[in-house]
Amino acid sequence: MVTNKACIVRLSRYKNALSRLKSLGFVKVFSDNLADAADVTPSQVRKDFSIFGVTGNRRGGYVLDELIERLNRILGKNVTQNVVIVGAGRIGSALMKYKGFEKENIKVLAVFDSEPAKQDPKADTPILPIEQLEGFIRKHHIKIGIIAVPDIAATEVMSIMNNAGIKGVLNFASIRLKGGEETVINNVNLVSELENVIYFVNASEKSKKGGK
Amino acid sequence: MVTNKACIVRLSRYKNALSRLKSLGFVKVFSDNLADAADVTPSQVRKDFSIFGVTGNRRGGYVLDELIERLNRILGKNVTQNVVIVGAGRIGSALMKYKGFEKENIKVLAVFDSEPAKQDPKADTPILPIEQLEGFIRKHHIKIGIIAVPDIAATEVMSIMNNAGIKGVLNFASIRLKGGEETVINNVNLVSELENVIYFVNASEKSKKGGK
Numbered sequence: 001m002v003t004n005k006a007c008i009v010r011l012s013r014y015k016n017a018l019s020r021l022k023s024l025g026f027v028k029v030f031s032d033n034l035a036d037a038a039d040v041t042p043s044q045v046r047k048d049f050s051i052f053g054v055t056g057n058r059r060g061g062y063v064l065d066e067l068i069e070r071l072n073r074i075l076g077k078n079v080t081q082n083v084v085i086v087g088a089g090r091i092g093s094a095l096m097k098y099k100g101f102e103k104e105n106i107k108v109l110a111v112f113d114s115e116p117a118k119q120d121p122k123a124d125t126p127i128l129p130i131e132q133l134e135g136f137i138r139k140h141h142i143k144i145g146i147i148a149v150p151d152i153a154a155t156e157v158m159s160i161m162n163n164a165g166i167k168g169v170l171n172f173a174s175i176r177l178k179g180g181e182e183t184v185i186n187n188v189n190l191v192s193e194l195e196n197v198i199y200f201v202n203a204s205e206k207s208k209k210g211g212k
Numbered sequence: 213m214v215t216n217k218a219c220i221v222r223l224s225r226y227k228n229a230l231s232r233l234k235s236l237g238f239v240k241v242f243s244d245n246l247a248d249a250a251d252v253t254p255s256q257v258r259k260d261f262s263i264f265g266v267t268g269n270r271r272g273g274y275v276l277d278e279l280i281e282r283l284n285r286i287l288g289k290n291v292t293q294n295v296v297i298v299g300a301g302r303i304g305s306a307l308m309k310y311k312g313f314e315k316e317n318i319k320v321l322a323v324f325d326s327e328p329a330k331q332d333p334k335a336d337t338p339i340l341p342i343e344q345l346e347g348f349i350r351k352h353h354i355k356i357g358i359i360a361v362p363d364i365a366a367t368e369v370m371s372i373m374n375n376a377g378i379k380g381v382l383n384f385a386s387i388r389l390k391g392g393e394e395t396v397i398n399n400v401n402l403v404s405e406l407e408n409v410i411y412f413v414n415a416s417e418k419s420k421k422g423g424k
Contacts, residue, residue: 008411012404016386020363039388075407076414083406094306100386100403106410143413146406151232168413170406174228174312176251184412186405191312192224193400194295194358194382195287198318199220200396201355201380202288 005186008075010048013038015071018064028061081106082140086157087148088113088127091172091190095146096125110136114153133157137164147171220287222260225250227283230276240273293318294352298369299360300325300339303384303402307358308337322348326365345369349376359383 017037021029031045038045049055049062054070056062072078083101085092088111095101096111111127113119120127128136136142145166147157154173161169161179168184171177176187229249233241243257250257261267261274266282268274284290295313297304300323307313308323323339325331332339340348348354357378359369366385373381373391380396383389388399 005408005412008408009404011411012401012407013388016401016404020387037388039390074411076410077407081410090306090309094302095402097302098402101406104403104407106403106406143417144406144410167416168409170409175232176225176249178251182416184409184416186409188400188402188405189224189228190307190310190400191316191318192221192228193398194313194318194356195224195289195316196217196220197380197382197396197398198288198293198356199223199286200217204379204394204396205355 007048007051010038010040010044011052011071011075014045014048015068015075015077018068018071022064022068026064029064029067030061031056077105079105081144082109082142083107083144083146084109084133084137084142085111085146085148086113086130086133086161087111087150087153087172088115088118089148089150092146092148095148096127109140109142112136130157134160134164137161137166141165143167145169147173147177149173151175219260219263222250222252222256223264223283223287226257226260227280227287227289230280230283234276234280238276241276241279242273243268289317291317293356294321294354295319295356295358296321296345296349296354297323297358297360298325298342298345298373299323299362299365299384300327300330301360301362304358304360307360308339321352321354324348342369346372346376349373349378353377355379357381359385359389361385363387 014034017034021033031042034045035042052074083106085095085108092111096108101108108125111125112130112133113127114130118127119129143166145161147154147169149157151173154175154177158177158179162183169179171185171187174189174191177185179185226246229246233245243254246257247254264286295318297307297320304323308320313320320337323337324342324345325339326342330339331341355378357373359366359381361369363385366387366389370389370391374395379394381391383397383399386401386403389397391397
């Protein structure tokens with residue numbers, strides 16, 4: 001099956017767009033509706049769907065509920081995904097209670113931190129000592145982890161996760177982590193994302209000044 | 213000048229890697245060091261630098277301090293970038309005090325929220341009523357905004373920002389925003405990023421089971 005990250009990102013976007021269209025009362029959608037919402041071409045939408053064998057009716061329309069169901073299944077959202085977060089700092093704490101995850105059937109089972117002052121084992125989402133991370137992952141067969149610790153601690157956390165059997169990591173530390181051969185790592189660097197915006201704004205202002 | 217988002221993301225990564233190498237006592241670096249740290253090939257590093265006229269010495273080495281200075285200038289980091297955040301929810305609050313921004317010369321001048329309970333005009337980083345957003349942007353000539361509001365409010369915030377003269381937006385709402393023709397928008401969807409990891413982990417597990 002030919003899939004790549006960009007394709008899966010688009011499926012996620014289609015799914016989000018479908019939820020919104022559904023809330024507006026739509027029952028059927030066409031690739032054009034999704035293309036607009038996801039900012040791609042209609043032919044890209046049809047191509048992405050065809051990779052997964054999702055076809056519309058003769059006139060190119062899709063039944064909205066069926067499509068949502070199919071996308072959820074493709075994206076593994078028909079079952080609850082349990083995740084752990086390491087790091088109860090600002091980003092970790094924000095993610096711990098992030099409504100967006102809950103809405104998408106993603107459950108944060110526990111958060112881990114090395115600072116006793118941040119630990120709170122009795123909270124709804126317990127914040128546990130980092131020493132318990134490995135055992136917890138094994139016990140609950142967790143496959144997905146989120147790393148939200150300072151750069152200096154990220155490599156060690158990654159290594160604990162690898163040992164314990166984590167297969168996929170969303171990493172917010174600004175160093176690019178490398179896992180085992182079979183580990184999927186998605187590095188999200190918030191500073192880089194903002195720097196990107198800043199760069200293109202500055203570039204555009206400079207080119208305007210140059211053109212005067 | 214031929215630049216695209218991916219290239220600028222890499223420059224950001226090189227810069228982060230250089231800071232770390234500097235803290236380890238490095239004085240000179242080679243494209244191989246940066247390639248490792250940024251997870252690209254050495255020839256990609258040299259190609260990226262050559263776009264901006266950055267060349268190494270005859271043996272392919274770069275003086276670390278000079279290179280950091282050049283990258284900071286290219287990325288517009290030689291001056292402080294003032295930004296505003298709209299939304300003082302979990303993500304907005306985390307970003308407001310995010311150490312990563314401060315370290316990179318990015319200053320959050322103010323945060324805006326429509327809920328009076330979240331407002332705090334006297335805080336170090338004031339949290340102001342949303343009604344003051346447009347005037348504040350104009351008064352302080354802010355070019356860059358971060359949107360961290362619920363999806364339902366995102367389009368309206370974008371439109372206020374556009375009117376007030378914002379040129380670049382980092383958007384955390386899960387709808388893809390479109391700005392004016394000259395507005396740079398970078399959509400970051402944390403749920404999609406995690407779904408991506410989940411998808412590839414599931415895909416890899418399935419293919420293993422299929423192979424048995």
